[in-house]
Structures are given as structure tokens and as C-alpha cells.
Amino acid sequence: MIDKIFLNMTRTSALLILFIVAWIFVVLFNQSTEAMQTFGLDFITKDEWAPNVDKFGAYAAIFGSVASTFLAMLLSIPVAIGVAIFLSEIAHDKIKGFFGVSIELLAAIPSVIYGMWGLFFFVPILRDLFGGMGISLLAAGIVLAIMILPFMAAVTRDAMNTTPDILKESAYALGGTQWDVIKDVIIPYAKAGIIGSLILALGRAIGETMAVTFVMGNVHHTPSSIMDPTTSIPVTLANEFTEADSSLYFSSLFGLALTLLIMSFVVIAIAKFYFLRKVRKGQ
């Protein structure tokens, strides 16, 4: 009797997850139908976002999301791989433990703090260097890069650490240098895991709100250079959600949220199911 109740309680909680995820999609879809019916494809191809005349085109926000994430990946991938190599192959065991834990702890720092640092300390530097406002696509890309770096380095290191010692030792026995072992043994062996980890970090970056809200500017305009202020989907949501005054405005914001959810779901699913599943099977 109690056994049955216990089973049912746990099963309901587990099914609740599926239910919530499905519900999120349904709600966002329903809320955004008005915008989709009004604008159709224009919603994602036009960049005129003018609440005063009830015109909403999300192209600038989508472009900003993609561009800032791309910039962030461009800057952080080489550094993260460097850090991962350092942590898994170069550093002494004692340093390894200390740096490894610090990197993991840094990944836990709330992203809003990276945003505050960006606004007060990094944007002024950009302003002095390049002129203009400092608040720009470039600032967002750099702050985002720094924010995802600890997470990226930690998961890349974990992927590299899956290489069996015996493979590395065989390569050393053949006279390989450390770099030979890294590039010819570790990276080929852990390739799927490394790519999966990097894409997972990309999935996090694309949905990140607080680190970029401070430094991006929320200007609905497709930037002509990386020094221009622009906006991204999360930035628009964070700034305008509580200000929306017409139902079409609301509906368009929900449309943005749905677009973002689909984008990140696809990215994370590719990382998890294509690359990281391969790793699990390989082991």
C-alpha cells in the first residue's frame, strides 16, 4: 500500500519535469501567436523595433545574440583549451588541485557580478582605447567570454582527462614530446568530448542575461561595427518585459523568449546527444 503511494509520488515528480518543459513551450507559443500572426516571417527578418507604432522585428536582437556569442566563443575557445591543457598536462599535481578547484568555484560566481565589473571597470577602458561609448557588441562579447571561461576550461579539462594514461605513456615511450602527445594523442582521443563541452558552453552563453545586460546598450539596431551598442534577446527581455504596454508588445517579447529557447535547446541538444553521447559510448 505505502509502497504504491511512494512509487506514484516519485513517478509523478519525475513526470512533472517533462510536463513543465512541454508546458513552457506551449505557453510561450500561445503567448507569441499574436505577434507571429501579425508579422509572420518579418518578425525575425526585420530589425525595426518600435513600440510607439506597434512594429516589432527581432532581427537586431537575434543578430546581437548570435554575434555576441560568436565573439565570446572566438575569444574564449583558444584560452580555454590552453587552460585545459595547462591543468591536465603541464601543471604540477599540487598546483593542479588548487587551480582546478579555483576555476570550478569561479564558474559558480553569479553572472550579474561579471556584468557589474564589465560596466564599471572594463567599459571605461574600451572607451579610452577606442572612443565612443564603450558600451558595445565588443564589450558584451568580451564580458561573456570571461564569464564562460571557467566553465569551459573545467569541462574541457574533464574531457581531456578521459584519455587513458596507457595511451599517453605509449606515445612518450616512442619519444614524443609533451606537445606531440597533446596534439596527436589527447586531442584526437578527446575530440568529441572537447567539442561537446565547447558547444555546451555556447548554449550557456547564448542565454546569458545578466553579464551582458549592463554592457550591451539595448539599442534595437543591427550594428555596423563591433564598437556599436546593440541588443540581444535576453537583454531585450530583461529591459523591456516590465515596460510592455500593449498586448502586441507583450506577444512580441514572448516571441523573442520562444526564439531564444528554441535556439538554446537545439544547441544544447546537439552538444549532449551528438558529441557527448559518443563519448559515453566510447568509454
Added chain:
Amino acid sequence: MTATQKRIIINKIALGFSTLSAIIALGFLFWILSVLVMKGIDALNWNIFIFEGSPPGYEDSGLKHALVGQVILIGLATMIGVPLGIMAGTYLSEYGKSSKLAHTIRDISDIMMSAPSIVVGAFVYAVVVMPMGHFSAWAGAIALAIIMIPIILRTTDDMLQLVPHTLREAAFALGAPKYKVIMDVVYRGAKAGILTGVLLGIARVGGETAPLLFTSFNDNFFTTDLNEAMPSLTVTMFNYAISPYEDWQQLGWAAAFILSMFILGLNIFGRLILHFGKRK
């Protein structure tokens, strides 16, 4: 130059670059941390814990409202999210095992773990705030709980699977029903792991700002009414930091410092529990 010499030189260059990137990365992160600590300690004083928010320019302004609000929000989210997460994890590990359903739930929950938190905020806005007609602490707590459940589910599932099967079999052989085996044997064996999962879950949602922006919203005054907008450290920090007033910005740094110490503390504590739990 022989081929071997060439390889040795390339090796040195490559390893040098890798070490350099580690130094650059740690340099930036150290810069951010030192800014946080210096600005935070600078702004800390007892008034912060005694006074609530006030308009810019007043002497007696503090963060009491946000501190209490943050504790209430996280407490509520924990009360909703932890039991659900642990029960769902229990189902996956003890009943679902490697069935198709269990795998689907694991996959979806894993994806949810990395899904944008601001979208969860928009969802809760549509299903809680709109029908209620106003922002509320409940809405904020529900948004945080939705983010927390996948984390706790995952660790519970993993930790329960680590409990040896022979322990379960021994209990079954004594005639114990399954729920009793789970409650008295499996949970007891995985205690440290589950606790770590809960602490990491709390730490993760503790730093979330985006899902609170339009659920619990914000308030500059002290409140304990769960049906009203509720201030939180994160949203207060955000609002104060983008304000043009220097004293508000100061309070923002103080809030950032307090929150980071809290989250780092939870993380370190969680790791220690797992570390010492394993050793036994």
C-alpha cells in the same frame, strides 16, 4: 637543425602558449575577484544589515530588505524544488533505471539545466504573475524552483546509483518493502551526496537574477508578504548598479560581495561534505 631539435622547440612554444593563456585567464578572473572583494569590503558596514532601502542620498540606507527577501525566496524555492527533485531522482534511479521513459526524463532534465533562465522567468510571468495580476514572492520562488529541480534530480539520481546493490538485496532479504529499503537503506547510504546536490542547487539559484526580474520583481522596502513583490539581493544589485547614484552603486557592491561569499561558502561546504563522505 635536426628534426628532434625542431620538435623540442615547437614543444616549448606550444606549452608556453598554453601556460600563457592560463595566466591570462587567471589574471582576468583575479582582477574581477579583487574588484569584488575590495569594493565589497569598502562598502560593508553594520548599517547594511540594520536599515532598509531608501532614496539615494540618505545616510541610513541598507540592504536589510534585500537580504531578508533573498532568504525568503531561496527558502521557498528550496521547499518546493528539493522534495520534487529528490523524489524524481529516486524514481529514475530506483524504479525507472534504464527504461526509455527514465532516459527521456534524464535527457530533458539535462537540457533544462543549461536552458536560459530568463525564459523560465517569462514562463512564470505568463502562468503565475498574469493570472494573479501582480508580481509576488511566490512567482519568484516557483521560477527558482524550476531551475533547481533538474540539478537536484541529476545529483540524486547519480548518488543513489552509487549505493551498492548488495545493500539493497540484504534489506529485501529481510522482508522489507521497497519504500522502506529506499528510505532506510538507500537514502542513508547516499546522504552526503544528496546533501551536496541540494547545497549546489541552492548555490546555483542563489545567484540567479534573470528569472526574478519579472516574477518577484523588486521593492526598495522591507516586506514579508509572499503575495507582494519581494526584493532580492540580485535584482537590487542590478538596479543599484545601473543607477547613476554613487551611494546606491556602493550598496550594489556590498550586495555583490555578500552574495558571492554566501555562494562560494555553499560550494566549498558541499565539496567538503562529499569529500569526507567518500573517505569513510
